Amino acid sequence: MNNIKDTRQRIIEVAKTRFHNRSYADVGIKEICDMASIQKGSFYHFFPSKRDLVVAVIDEFAIDWANGFVAEAFDPALPPMDRIDYVIDAAYYWQKSNKDLNGHIPGCLFGNLALEISTQDDVLRAKLNAVFTSAKDRFRDTLDEAVEQGIIDPLDSDATAAAMLAYLEGLILLAKAENDPEVIYRLGSALKKIRIELNKH
Amino acid sequence: MNNIKDTRQRIIEVAKTRFHNRSYADVGIKEICDMASIQKGSFYHFFPSKRDLVVAVIDEFAIDWANGFVAEAFDPALPPMDRIDYVIDAAYYWQKSNKDLNGHIPGCLFGNLALEISTQDDVLRAKLNAVFTSAKDRFRDTLDEAVEQGIIDPLDSDATAAAMLAYLEGLILLAKAENDPEVIYRLGSALKKIRIELNKH
DNA sequence: ATGATAATTGACCGGCCGGTCAAATGCAAG
DNA sequence: CTTGCATTTGACCGGCCGGTCAATTATCAT
Numbered sequence: 323m324n325n326i327k328d329t330r331q332r333i334i335e336v337a338k339t340r341f342h343n344r345s346y347a348d349v350g351i352k353e354i355c356d357m358a359s360i361q362k363g364s365f366y367h368f369f370p371s372k373r374d375l376v377v378a379v380i381d382e383f384a385i386d387w388a389n390g391f392v393a394e395a396f397d398p399a400l401p402p403m404d405r406i407d408y409v410i411d412a413a414y415y416w417q418k419s420n421k422d423l424n425g426h427i428p429g430c431l432f433g434n435l436a437l438e439i440s441t442q443d444d445v446l447r448a449k450l451n452a453v454f455t456s457a458k459d460r461f462r463d464t465l466d467e468a469v470e471q472g473i474i475d476p477l478d479s480d481a482t483a484a485a486m487l488a489y490l491e492g493l494i495l496l497a498k499a500e501n502d503p504e505v506i507y508r509l510g511s512a513l514k515k516i517r518i519e520l521n522k523h
Numbered sequence: 524m525n526n527i528k529d530t531r532q533r534i535i536e537v538a539k540t541r542f543h544n545r546s547y548a549d550v551g552i553k554e555i556c557d558m559a560s561i562q563k564g565s566f567y568h569f570f571p572s573k574r575d576l577v578v579a580v581i582d583e584f585a586i587d588w589a590n591g592f593v594a595e596a597f598d599p600a601l602p603p604m605d606r607i608d609y610v611i612d613a614a615y616y617w618q619k620s621n622k623d624l625n626g627h628i629p630g631c632l633f634g635n636l637a638l639e640i641s642t643q644d645d646v647l648r649a650k651l652n653a654v655f656t657s658a659k660d661r662f663r664d665t666l667d668e669a670v671e672q673g674i675i676d677p678l679d680s681d682a683t684a685a686a687m688l689a690y691l692e693g694l695i696l697l698a699k700a701e702n703d704p705e706v707i708y709r710l711g712s713a714l715k716k717i718r719i720e721l722n723k724h
Numbered sequence: 725a726t727g728a729t730a731a732t733t734g735a736c737c738g739g740c741c742g743g744t745c746a747a748a749t750g751c752a753a754g
Numbered sequence: 755c756t757t758g759c760a761t762t763t764g765a766c767c768g769g770c771c772g773g774t775c776a777a778t779t780a781t782c783a784t
Contacts, residue, residue, distance in 0.1 A: 329731080345639050347548030351772060363775075364732050372772065426642045434638045436700040438546050441627045444702075451700045484697065485710045489686075492693025496685065499637040499652045501645075509686045509719065516713050530761080552742060564745075565762050573742065 330368045332358045338379045342431040343424060346376055346438055376435070376446065383431060384453045388460075391416065396460050402468035403514050406461070406486065410510030413494060418503040429498040433491045458483045474517075481518040489513055531569045533559045539580045543632040544625060547577055547639055577636070577647065584632060585654045589661075592617065597661050603669035604715050607662070607687065611711035614695060619704040630699040634692045659684045675718075682719040690714055 336357045340349040351372055355365050369375045395412040396405045417427045428434075432453050440447040461483030468474045490513065497505035537558045541550040552573055556566050570576045596610040618628045629635075633654050641648040662684030669675045691714065698706035 343642055345546075345548060345643075347546060348643065350770075352770080361733050362773080363734070366773065367731060370773095424642075428642060429638055433696055437630055437635045437638045437696060440699050440702065441544055441625075441629060442546075442549065447700060447702060451702075454697060454700055481710060482713075484706070485690075485694075485713045488693030488697045488710060489690045490693065491696050492689030492691065493686075495634055495638060495692050495696065496655060496689045498641050499648060499655055501641065501648060501652075505685070509682060509689060512683075512686045512717050512719050515718065517716065518710065518713050551740075553740080562763050563743080564764075567743065568761065571743095 329358070329360055329364060333360070333365060333368060333375070334378055334382055337375055338383055338431070341376065341379060342434065343426075343428045346435060373443070373446075376439075377449065380432070380435065380446070380449050380453070384449075384456070387432070387453070388456055392457055392460055396464060401473070402464045402471065403473055405464050406514040407510070409490065410493075410506060410513055413490065414503055414506045414510065417494065417497060417506060421501070421503055427494075427498045427501055427503060430491060430494050433494060454487060458487045461486045476520060478518045478520045482516060485516050485518055486513055489516060530559070530561060530565060534561070534566060534569060534576070535579055535583055538576055539584055539632070542577065542580060543635065544627075544629045547636060574644070574647075577640075578650065581633075581636070581647070581650050581654070585650075585657070588633070588654070589657055593658055593661055597665060602674070603665045603672065604674055606665050607715040608711070610691065611694075611707060611714055614691065615704055615707045615711065618695065618698060618707060622702070622704055628695075628699045628702055628704060631692060631695050634695060655688060659688045662687045677721060679719045679721045683717060686717050686719055687714055690717060 333354060337349070337354050340354065340357070351362060351365060354375075355362050358365075369378065391412055392409075395409040397408060398405075400408060417429075421427050432450055436447070436450040436454075440450065458480075462479045465474070465477065465479040465482055469476050469479065493506050493509055493513075496509075497503055534555060538550070538555050541555065541558070552563060552566060555576075556563050559566075570579065592613055593610075596613040597606045598609060599606075601609060618630075622628050633651055637648070637651040637655075641651065659681075663680045666675070666678065666680040666683055670677050670680065694707050694710055694714075697710075698704055
């Protein structure tokens, strides 16, 4: 009687959920093992250390995020600037549904980890930063498309994209602090209006 | 030979710095005691628990923040909308100087703590949220002043203020993930252009 | 069937965690 | 000088932390 998912995968998924809803430091190996119904030795068969686990979690869910939430939000069927509104919707519903389940807003896994461990582990920091960069690139491509189509005026699309991502992360942070997903909705309309102009030299 | 500062104050300040540069969970009582040159029993004479310490840290530095960084940034001698640019400057120099000293960007103490413990302790979460609310109020008052003076069009000043705070926290988050204070500078110009319009019913 | 390897078990480790306590000391008021 | 309280000391606690290991069991290619 094999388990549906293989052990390694189950560990990663349990860890991801726990890290996301609490914090890296607060979730212990023991707890992860219990939740994955395995023994500690088995955990260390797959991961040399807790740090290697969080690396795997980040790697795995960076892809999931890019291909899931982000890809879905940046639906190419929508007009470019509508996609940006759609990001807000996606973020809102994600946080909302999680609150309905657990009673609190987990925030963004990557944002949480970035603030918790950026100063303590430069490799993890760089990994998290890469996740943000690729999300920013999605925004940038969308903006470039909008410029091409003449929907918006030319702008510094890379900087604007980064600014939009910053605003999104900030919204989620504030929503988490208020434990109210409505914050995202209430303030979301400003996202697509952010503009950073091209430098003129 | 008494110490310059009394013990309780020294504990709070050591803890504040450590929490800010690392994380709540990562910094132990023992370490705080060592850095404050006291024994554990002395610590527990002043604080019933670690949690009570972080409450004191938040309380104390919420005031410091409001009267220090925030008050300084919102310099009433400046035209209202210039103050908002000044907030960016203040945030930039603060993070920059800290990086020059420690090699990394600590981010915002309140943002860090909010993401780390909001889901785990509702009282702390509410405390952090109150800090954000009072910062938001500063933005709002500034916006109201600008509207009064006819510098900007009427707007939903409360929502816009919250949006500005979100953006600021997002900038700091991204800068921390990139470990580069220049992010704040590069994207800062968009802060004062954020607008959320009044609802029309 | 056999042998190698992958996976799993469960007991174990040193060390650190937050927290406690009785005893000693500092200090100030009477 | 004494009383009484605030402060500080340093040893101590149980429990959990991340991590190890030898032994067992499942898997699979030959």
